[in-house]
Amino acid sequence: xxxxxxxxxxxxxxxxxxxxxxxxxxxxxxxxxxxxxxxxxxxxxxxxxxxxxxxxxxxxxxxxxxxxxxxxxxxxxxxxxxxxxxxxxxxxxxxxxxxxxxxxxxxxxxxxxxxxxxxxxxxxxxxxxxxxxxxxxxxxxxxxxxxxxxxxxxxxxxxxxxxxxxxxxxxxxxxxxxxxxxxxxxxxxxxxxxxxxxxxxxxxxxxxxxxxxxxxxxxxxxxxxxxxxxxxxxxxxxxxxx
Amino acid sequence: xxxxxxxxxxxxxxxxxxxxxxxxxxxxxxxxxxxxxxxxxxxxxxxxxxxxxxxxxxxxxxxxxxxxxxxxxxxxxxxxxxxxxxxxxxxxxxxxxxxxxxxxxxxxxxxxxxxxxxxxxxxxx
Numbered sequence: 001x002x003x004x005x006x007x008x009x010x011x012x013x014x015x016x017x018x019x020x021x022x023x024x025x026x027x028x029x030x031x032x033x034x035x036x037x038x039x040x041x042x043x044x045x046x047x048x049x050x051x052x053x054x055x056x057x058x059x060x061x062x063x064x065x066x067x068x069x070x071x072x073x074x075x076x077x078x079x080x081x082x083x084x085x086x087x088x089x090x091x092x093x094x095x096x097x098x099x100x101x102x103x104x105x106x107x108x109x110x111x112x113x114x115x116x117x118x119x120x121x122x123x124x125x126x127x128x129x130x131x132x133x134x135x136x137x138x139x140x141x142x143x144x145x146x147x148x149x150x151x152x153x154x155x156x157x158x159x160x161x162x163x164x165x166x167x168x169x170x171x172x173x174x175x176x177x178x179x180x181x182x183x184x185x186x187x188x189x190x191x192x193x194x195x196x197x198x199x200x201x202x203x204x205x206x207x208x209x210x211x212x213x214x215x216x217x218x219x220x221x222x223x224x225x226x227x228x229x230x231x232x233x234x235x236x237x238x239x240x241x242x
Numbered sequence: 243x244x245x246x247x248x249x250x251x252x253x254x255x256x257x258x259x260x261x262x263x264x265x266x267x268x269x270x271x272x273x274x275x276x277x278x279x280x281x282x283x284x285x286x287x288x289x290x291x292x293x294x295x296x297x298x299x300x301x302x303x304x305x306x307x308x309x310x311x312x313x314x315x316x317x318x319x320x321x322x323x324x325x326x327x328x329x330x331x332x333x334x335x336x337x338x339x340x341x342x343x344x345x346x347x348x349x350x351x352x353x354x355x356x357x358x359x360x361x362x363x364x365x366x367x
Contacts, residue, residue, distance in 0.1 A: 001280075002280045003280075003283070004280065004281075004283075004284050004296070005296065005298050005299060005300045006296030006297050006298035006299060007283075007284060007287055007294075007296055009294075009297075010297065043328050043331055043332065044328065046324050046327075046328055047324065047325050047328040047329075049324075050320070050321040050322070050323075050324035050325045050328070051321065051325060052321070053317055053318070053320060053321030053324075054317075054318050054321030054322050054325065055321075056317075057314050057315075057317040057318040057321065058318060059278060059314075060260050061260065061263040061264050061268070061269070061276045062263055062268070062279075063262070063263045063266075063268050064268065065263070065268045065269035065270075065271060065272050065275060065276060066269070066272075066276060066277050066278065066279050066282055067276045067277065067278050067279065068278070068279040068280075095317060096317070097300075098301065098302065099302065099304075099313050100304065100310060100313050100314060100317070101300035101302065101303040101304065101310075102280070103280075104298065104300055105298070105301070106297075106298045140245070159279075162283075166283060166286075166287065170287050170290050170291040170294060171290075172290050173290070173291075180290050183286050183289075183290060184283060184286060187279055187282045187283050187286055188279055188283065191279045192279075194259050194262075194263070197256075197259055198256045198259050198260055201252050201253075201255055201256040201259075202253075202256050204252055205249055205252050205253055205256075206325070208245070208248075208249050208252075209249075209329060210329075210332070212245075213329055213332040213333040213336055214332040214336075215336075216336075217332065
């Protein structure tokens with residue numbers, strides 16, 4: 001989903017930067033306040049940012065015959081809500097733009113908007129919806145399903161927004177915006193579908209690990225539901241954590 | 243299904259989806275199999291909008307693909323290191339029995355007999 005340096009006309013680059021900036025500013029503020037209110041959350045914040053870092057570095061082959069990479073924004077969006085991911089995702093994109101010539105400074109705004117703003121909100125919306133629908137299922141299953149769909153949909157929506165951004169900037173001479181969108185979506189969104197499944201599965205694995213070793217932290221964040229009238233046997237060993 | 247087994251099955255499924263395109267030769271019809279989607283999008287821009295000239299170039303570009311892959315590995319290593327550290331800290335905290343916010347006072351000692359899913363009252367999947 002990285003639009004390469006200089007590949008958006010300057011008017012588009014400026015507009016996307018202006019659109020993304022308030023989200024990033026709000027995200028940094030939210031994160032500062034969250035850390036101040038609950039210093040213990042620093043650990044999981046770090047893990048969320050690091051997860052985004054790892055996943056967006058992994059290029060994975062897809063059935064379309066090309067390679068793409070996951071976004072890793074679903075975890076942080078579910079744990080800390082989307083604004084925080086706007087800040088953490090920007091860090092990742094900046095690292096790649098400056099050191100890897102992957103993405104760019106002029107296209108940073110557009111890339112932040114797709115990966116660090118739309119992706120996390122899509123994740124969070126999906127997470128809330130699936131959670132509401134799966135209230136009757138056992139907690140581990142319900143959480144796993146919600147996290148899977150949240151992170152998979154975040155991945156696809158980030159790449160679809162990238163296709164939209166490119167189509168707006170480079171409409172097809174014959175078929176206009178829609179023709180160009182179809183061409184870019186064929187490159188990005190289709191390739192991303194199996195990767196989104198992988199991203200969903202991997203995010204579920206991490207949430208499963210966290211809900212074993214950091215169960216109290218996840219409860220404090222409201223991600224794991226506290227068992228109503230806590231049974232005495234609630235505290236279980238985590239020796240078997242996979 | 244035991245919790246650990248489910249986790250391993252999830253990992254295996256993710257790995258299988260990643261490997262499958264290579265096994266079935268999904269990239270064989272291309273001159274250069276498995277190019278990056280980001281680079282393909284650059285080509286699509288040149289095709290749709292041939293008059294477009296990128297007006298800015300990256301400030302720093304790795305002089306070779308070897309160096310670039312090293313930097314990508316560095317990115318993944320930093321991320322994986324931080325995640326490992328966090329999991330380690332959480333696990334240690336839990337094992338040392340750091341007073342937890344809502345831990346039940348009794349039965350706090352590890353009870354290896356209790357199945358991992360005992361609390362949830364259902365299989366993981």
